[in-house]
Amino acid sequence: xxxxxxxxxxxxxxxxxxxxxxxxxxxxxxxxxxxxxxxxxxxxxxxxxxxxxxxxxxxxxxxxxxxxxxxxxxxxxxxxxxxxxxxxxxxxxxxxxxxxxxxxxxxxxxxxxxxx
Amino acid sequence: xxxxxxxxxxxxxxxxxxxxxxxxxxxxxxxxxxxxxxxxxxxxxxxxxxxxxxxxxxxxxxxxxxxxxxxxxxxxxxxxxxxxxxxxxxxxxxxxxxxxxxxxxxxxxxxx
Numbered sequence: 577x578x579x580x581x582x583x584x585x586x587x588x589x590x591x592x593x594x595x596x597x598x599x600x601x602x603x604x605x606x607x608x609x610x611x612x613x614x615x616x617x618x619x620x621x622x623x624x625x626x627x628x629x630x631x632x633x634x635x636x637x638x639x640x641x642x643x644x645x646x647x648x649x650x651x652x653x654x655x656x657x658x659x660x661x662x663x664x665x666x667x668x669x670x671x672x673x674x675x676x677x678x679x680x681x682x683x684x685x686x687x688x689x690x691x692x
Numbered sequence: 693x694x695x696x697x698x699x700x701x702x703x704x705x706x707x708x709x710x711x712x713x714x715x716x717x718x719x720x721x722x723x724x725x726x727x728x729x730x731x732x733x734x735x736x737x738x739x740x741x742x743x744x745x746x747x748x749x750x751x752x753x754x755x756x757x758x759x760x761x762x763x764x765x766x767x768x769x770x771x772x773x774x775x776x777x778x779x780x781x782x783x784x785x786x787x788x789x790x791x792x793x794x795x796x797x798x799x800x801x802x803x804x
């Protein structure tokens with residue numbers, strides 16, 4: 577079974593530019609989560625999709641961040657315009673909806689974003 | 693005050709030693725407690741989870757939860773160099789709710 581795939585693995589951009597991160601969850605996983613870890617801090621929840629619907633986006637830092645999940649499959653997280661404090665590792669994770677399979681969260685390897 | 697406190701270490705032990713990791717938390721609503729292991733340049737991987745207070749054992753790993761003290765622990769017995777990783781505690785008030793609150797992670801090195 578393929579795991580959660582994220583790309584790019586690394587992205588270096590300048591302040592003010594736009595970056596789009598992509599996540600392909602495990603096939604059949606309705607739940608998709610985005611998390612972020614900024615340097616020296618703990619991993620923080622950003623948002624949660626159930627299929628194509630945003631279930632909870634309370635962790636999104638501000639309106640420069642836009643997440644989408646087209647057709648309930650892959651998801652993108654766009655940062656526009658990027659600021660220095662957006663640097664960090666962005667993790668995507670997926671799981672089955674409760675009752676539909678092994679109830680465990682699987683993480684991707686993350687995208688290391690550096691804003692210069 | 694952080695919701696979940698975890699000493700970042702680093703922690704270095706010889707092979708075969710017992711590794712002891714812990715987290716404290718402030719939110720009394722937390723009911724589900726997880727330990728994740730993260731290797732370098734990889735995502736976190738679930739090691740164990742426990743519900744409410746008590747102990748849970750899985751091979752060389754033992755997780756303990758003391759809700760009265762808001763304190764959780766992970767013990768690794770007979771540690772191996774392959775156990776070298778960052779260990780993160782995470783918790784949630786609701787089963788299968790993965791809006792998790794994480795600790796900062798403890799970096800562990802097991803010396804051969």
